[in-house]
Amino acid sequence: MLLDAQSMDQSMLNQAIRQNGSDVHIINCLGQRFIAAGMSDKTITIDGIPGNALGAYLNGAVITVRANAQDAVGDTMNDGKIIIHGNIGDAAGYAMRGGRIFIKDSAGYRAGIHMKAYQDKVPAMVIGGTAGSFLGEYQAGGVIVVLGLDSGSRRIVGNFPCTGMHGGKMFLRGDHRDISFPSQVTARAASQEDMAQIQPLVVEYCQLFGRDPAQVLDAPFTMVTPDSKNPYKQMYVAN
């Protein structure tokens, strides 16, 4: 079903998405917020620029954006998939607790802030280009992968990655001895066993955006994990 978002505000647009079957193609999108919030059982394609909090609380729907996306994509998403054919703004995947976000190019600040996991709910985010500062800030679970493709001489993450990280895993393509991590996390070369966990994610990224997985995987990866279950035991009070 084709939806022209030109003269729709966010609530009209979301209502139209809910009422128009399982397969929706939105055109002329321009800044409408909360698109597909909480939705499941939908496949949504967006042409234009969706507004902030795209796919917030997403519960199983699949969203493809054929352009850049703004801030807070996938805020607290529970399940489903968000695919961005461009860059993504700040705080992508804020507190996401399930599902996957694939970003063709780069992410802004604070991607994956406070991602979490519980039992079989393990969210994942793959960033094809570079990520801004505070990547994985307060990460509590899930998997963040940064590939740094076409990043040239730029560092693939900004300053202060993993600040406050206390769970989950972060994978950075390359050997990143020049990046300084906080003392509560450990960065080391990913083993074959570690790589087995992210291989399906990288392969899916490559299928989505037309890359050769063998070439992308043919590089050292750095894996960052918190040192223990409670690395901040003495930070404020004994707990």
Added chain:
Amino acid sequence: MEYNAYDEQRRSSVYFVYPGEAFAFFIFDLKGTDTMRLEGQVRIPSGCAIAAVISKEGKKMSGEGITNAMRPMHDRSNGLGGGFAGYGIYPEYKDFYALHLFYDERSTRKNCEVFLKERFEIVKSEIIPTRKIPAITGEPIIWRYFVAPLQSVLASQQLDEKEFVARTVMKINTEMPGAYVFSSGKNMGTFKAVGFPEDVGVFYKLEEYEGYSWTAHGRYPTNTPGWWGGAHPFTLLDYSIVHNGEISSYDANRRFIEMFGYKCTLQTDTEVITYIMDYLLRRQGLTLEEAASVIAAPFWSTIAGKAPADQERLTYLRTVFPSLLVTGPFSIVLGFDGGLMALNDRLKLRSMVVGEKDDKVFIASEEAAIRTMEPNAEKIWAPAGGEPVIVNVKEGAF
């Protein structure tokens, strides 16, 4: 966050607070006794939107484009303030300072004009044309003057022209109840009101002005009830600031800057940023990059990782101007004669994107606003925190 009792003495307000609602309504009133609620009695949550456009070739654009750019960001404001600054809009009076004033009543205007005539040659004095629309109500008297300081007064006060104009603006804004200068540069002008920005642009008929650069703001006031004077941009001389954020260093910055003759009259954080930029750029002669490194100074740990020459420069600036470090969230656009500078706080706690197309550079809180101005904008990117984006119109084109 700070609240200054001293401001209470010169301005009063009447507004209604709906119990339990995050909403306050303010009526323009500069006279009478003090009724303003204290911080904590009014809860106004945070937001704001900014946008800007500049032609590097100095090509003129009407104010309609920037007005429309604010539409997709409507929800970032709450109707308590919107405003615009246009540069290059008064070519026929480009050698004169354009003073834009709000007055509460006719007698205030008459008194202020007597004061202005003692200091300036006034070559033109007129009401600023506006359009009556239902969305904008309770407007004050809005006037503009094109003026040149009297040479005899400049000579007797031993001041250069700009300093004289700046001091005159401060004098009116602090000592003349009911009068407020909200724009004072040459060949530029600020237009602001209580309302949503897209309505404010229509109210001021911005489609009738042509400028080589424009900045815009939609307000969601966090610390003060919205008032016409408190809408953005905040300006002094040709410097204007639009700001999305809420700085936590306001009082530290204010205490420092007030030592140099600036008076923060509105308790709103953006005003102090404007005066800081005037102080650093005009009075201290810093470059734009240096001023950015003062207000959004990198962390010491970040400075430690820089090349020796950068370490030395950044350490010097942080050491000389520690009280001008602006902390807390901000994304700002500084407008000035012939250019714009966009800057985020060092932690990048607010969004800002930049795009380009041909001779034009676009800046906005959201890409959607840029796409409204130019659907085919290219090179969309988000500057890092503390990384200034400076765009100058080519020499001789403005």
